[in-house]
Amino acid sequence: MAKIKKFLYVNRKAPYGTIYALESLEVVLIGAAFEQDVSVAFVDDGVYQITKGQDTQGIGMKNFSPTYSALGDYEVTKIYVEKASLAERGLSQEDLLDLKYEDEDDDWAEKDSIRLVSRAELADIMEANDVILSF
Amino acid sequence: MKFGIQVNEGPYNHQASDTAYQFTKAALEKGHEIFRVFFYHDGVYNGTRLGVPPQDDRNITKLWTELAAQHDLDLVVCVAAAQRRGVLDADEAKRHGKDADNIAPGFRISGLGQLIEAGIQADRLVVFGD
Numbered sequence: 001m002a003k004i005k006k007f008l009y010v011n012r013k014a015p016y017g018t019i020y021a022l023e024s025l026e027v028v029l030i031g032a033a034f035e036q037d038v039s040v041a042f043v044d045d046g047v048y049q050i051t052k053g054q055d056t057q058g059i060g061m062k063n064f065s066p067t068y069s070a071l072g073d074y075e076v077t078k079i080y081v082e083k084a085s086l087a088e089r090g091l092s093q094e095d096l097l098d099l100k101y102e103d104e105d106d107d108w109a110e111k112d113s114i115r116l117v118s119r120a121e122l123a124d125i126m127e128a129n130d131v132i133l134s135f
Numbered sequence: 136m137k138f139g140i141q142v143n144e145g146p147y148n149h150q151a152s153d154t155a156y157q158f159t160k161a162a163l164e165k166g167h168e169i170f171r172v173f174f175y176h177d178g179v180y181n182g183t184r185l186g187v188p189p190q191d192d193r194n195i196t197k198l199w200t201e202l203a204a205q206h207d208l209d210l211v212v213c214v215a216a217a218q219r220r221g222v223l224d225a226d227e228a229k230r231h232g233k234d235a236d237n238i239a240p241g242f243r244i245s246g247l248g249q250l251i252e253a254g255i256q257a258d259r260l261v262v263f264g265d
Contacts (some may be wrong), residue, residue, distance in 0.1 A: 003255050020143075020265075023176055027214060036255065110187040131254040133141070134262055 006037045015065065018058065021049045022064055024135035029102035031069075032074035039129065040071070041122060047085045048115075052097045060118040065097065072101030072113055079113040082122050108110035138162055139253030140172040143264025145180035146195040147188070152181050155263035156198055163206050170257045171209040172199075173250045174242075176264065179222045182212040184239035196239045203241035210242045211249045 015021040019129050028040060042050055049065070056063040071079065079099055086092060099113040117125065126132060140159055144151035152220050159169055174181050181196055203210050212222060218231070224244050228236040238244060254260045 005255055007251075007254060015186075019176060023216060027175075027247055027250065031251045034248070034251045036251070036254070131260050132263075133250075133254070133260070135144075 004036055005130040006094065006128065007031060007039070007131045007133070008126060008132040009038070009040045010126075010132060011042045011049055012044045012134060013049075014045040015049040015054065016059060016061055021046070024133075025064065025067055026127060027133065027135075028076060029072070029074060032076055034070075036090065038076050038112055039080060039125065040076060041080040041082065043082040043085050043112050045085075045089075047081055047089065047091060049076045050079075050081070050097045050099065051091065051095050060117065068097055069100060071099065075101070077101040077103075077111075077113050078115065080115050080125060083116045095133075136162075136166045137170050137216050137256070137258045138155055139250075139257030139260040140168050141250060141253070141262045141264070142172065142174045142178040143176045143262065144180060145177035145222060146186065148177070149265065151263040152178065152199075153193070155261075156195065156202065158263070159208070160202060163202075167175065168260055169206070170207055171211055171249065171253045173253055174212045175247075175250065177220070178264070179212045179217040179220055180237070182210070182217070182239050182242040182244075183222055183237045185237050200217070200241040208241070212238065212242050212244045213250070214244050214246050217244055 009023055013020045050068050056065050100110050101113050102108040102117045103111050140155055141151050142155045146152050185198055198208055223233055223236045224238040225236045
């Protein structure tokens with residue numbers, strides 16, 4: 001499969017309440033095996049998916065948020081979080097998981113995967129991608 | 136143009152599958168190619184043959200089955216999403232020790248890689264859902 005396309009996964013929904021977030025993460029992990037150029041975005045209630053300190057005991061569901069920390073190992077290193085969505089929910093980057101990756105082009109230096117972007121910047125990112133899967 | 140189609144919602148509860156069907160049909164009538172239709176999330180319920188909608192209503196699963204037969208469409212139901220929700224073909228039923236299968240004619244069960252491949256191979260991947 002020679003074609004390399006730019007894939008953007010757009011996560012818009014809260015992690016629990018519906019299954020979209022969990023099944024989106026499953027697509028991202030499977031898709032990582034296809035050696036495409038992958039980005040992941042979190043907007044609207046989707047920003048809750050990567051908040052830290054999630055505790056799902058009370059709702060009897062699996063807390064799958066630790067899996068996001070593995071994205072760097074799958075070479076998913078571009079994670080865009082839309083700033084206004086955070087602000088509207090009283091959140092800041094300190095409330096988010098500390099997602100990192102090791103940059104093989106920079107002597108495996110550990111770097112932040114999360115990039116805060118404005119709505120306009122995210123629109124440009126969407127424009128620059130070939131395949132957008134929204135969940 | 137070559138389209139990939141993703142259907143993320145089940146039949147009747149949501150219009151996504153109807154709209155995806157109408158889009159697919161219209162695209163084929165205009166001479167476009169449909170690389171694959173991929174059913175994900177509750178969309179896998181479009182692939183059960185056991186639905187019995189009222190006679191004066193549309194049978195969405197049957198519409199997909201007929202369209203697939205007519206145009207040799209590839210209708211793929213995601214295996215992981217389908218297992219959770221009890222949509223099985225004969226092989227899957229046997230593997231999991233279930234006493235029945237319910238996949239509708241024209242549909243097949245396969246992995247998420249088929250969705251990624253549709254994204255790679257199609258000129259446009261169109262997602263229908265919430």
